[in-house]
Amino acid sequence: MNYQSLLDSIATEVAPMIGQGKVADYIPALARVPIAQFGIALRTIDGHTAAAGDADTPFSIQSVSKVLGLTLGLQAMGPTLWERIGREPSGNAFNSLVQLESERGKPRNPFINAGALCVADRLLSAHAEPARVFAELGRQLHGASFVFDEEVARSERETGYRNAALVNFIKSFKQIDNDVEDVLALYCHQCSIVATCTQLAHAFGYLANGGEQPGTGARIVDREQARRINSVMLTCGTYDAAGEFAFKVGIPCKSGVGGAIVAVIPGEMVLCAWSPGLDETGNSVVARRALELFVTRTGLSVF
Numbered sequence: 614m615n616y617q618s619l620l621d622s623i624a625t626e627v628a629p630m631i632g633q634g635k636v637a638d639y640i641p642a643l644a645r646v647p648i649a650q651f652g653i654a655l656r657t658i659d660g661h662t663a664a665a666g667d668a669d670t671p672f673s674i675q676s677v678s679k680v681l682g683l684t685l686g687l688q689a690m691g692p693t694l695w696e697r698i699g700r701e702p703s704g705n706a707f708n709s710l711v712q713l714e715s716e717r718g719k720p721r722n723p724f725i726n727a728g729a730l731c732v733a734d735r736l737l738s739a740h741a742e743p744a745r746v747f748a749e750l751g752r753q754l755h756g757a758s759f760v761f762d763e764e765v766a767r768s769e770r771e772t773g774y775r776n777a778a779l780v781n782f783i784k785s786f787k788q789i790d791n792d793v794e795d796v797l798a799l800y801c802h803q804c805s806i807v808a809t810c811t812q813l814a815h816a817f818g819y820l821a822n823g824g825e826q827p828g829t830g831a832r833i834v835d836r837e838q839a840r841r842i843n844s845v846m847l848t849c850g851t852y853d854a855a856g857e858f859a860f861k862v863g864i865p866c867k868s869g870v871g872g873a874i875v876a877v878i879p880g881e882m883v884l885c886a887w888s889p890g891l892d893e894t895g896n897s898v899v900a901r902r903a904l905e906l907f908v909t910r911t912g913l914s915v916f
């Protein structure tokens with residue numbers, strides 16, 4: 614399969630769609646991102662790469678960082694991480710508060726904001742300098758520490774009333790151990806990681822390769838944990854569109870409101886597609902279509 618010509622043809626095919634949707638203007642620093650951008654990149658576990666469009670343009674990874682948080686949480690705590698965080702799809706918006714009341718402060722999964730905030734709390738308990746642990750993970754995953762955009766982090770911290778409500782509410786059930794401000798600061802910091810499609814397709818290689826980073830052989834998580842991260846991505850990685858993604862794309866995906874979607878084809882490769890225009894569920898319209906085209910043309914799917 615010639616992946617380069619396939620990505621080129623997908624980029625041509627989605628070009629007329631670019632501009633559809635709406636950028637994440639609820640975070641002031643992201644409201645300024647030009648919508649007319651699209652990139653796609655892939656990296657196979659044996660190191661072949663292909664890329665098209667704006668694959669080397671940096672963007673805010675936002676909720677894609679929730680996969681990194683879960684990875685660090687499993688590294689630090691193993692399966693005890695699941696005592697405070699579930700692994701069921703929520704069927705609600707990524708920033709919803711509604712289920713927490715009846716479920717007594719236990720978020721449905723680590724890929725909605727409530728769950729990722731709980732993971733951040735666990736990381737604050739496990740590490741003296743969790744922000745540095747996040748940055749260093751980048752070194753293991755793509756050979757350079759992750760880069761953070763402090764302006765995006767500050768902008769979200771200043772206007773993130775819902776996230777503040779979520780942490781306070783969860784803490785009222787005694788499911789958050791650390792200071793509310795510290796949890797919010799770490800969460801906004803991790804969401805502000807800046808990366809390109811090419812870098813993310815590289816960084817998440819361990820999820821396609823049983824937990825071991827292709828190329829370096831670094832063990833990031835064990836095989837069972839990698840399998841579980843992928844299954845939670847499939848069922849929960851795109852919030853209340855996860856069913857539709859499984860139906861149309863059929864591989865584990867994690868999206869972020871910066872417009873990126875990282876997709877894992879276990880045993881084969883990682884893809885990252887990016888375009889800032891989002892649908893009403895917070896998933897990139899064009900990135901989703903590009904992934905759907907890729908899976909349809911290659912027949913590569915977990916189903």
Ligand code: GLN
Nearest residue numbers: 675676707804869870895
């Ligand atoms: N930082 C964003 C928020 O908390 C992340 C959401 C997302 O990417 N879905 O709203």
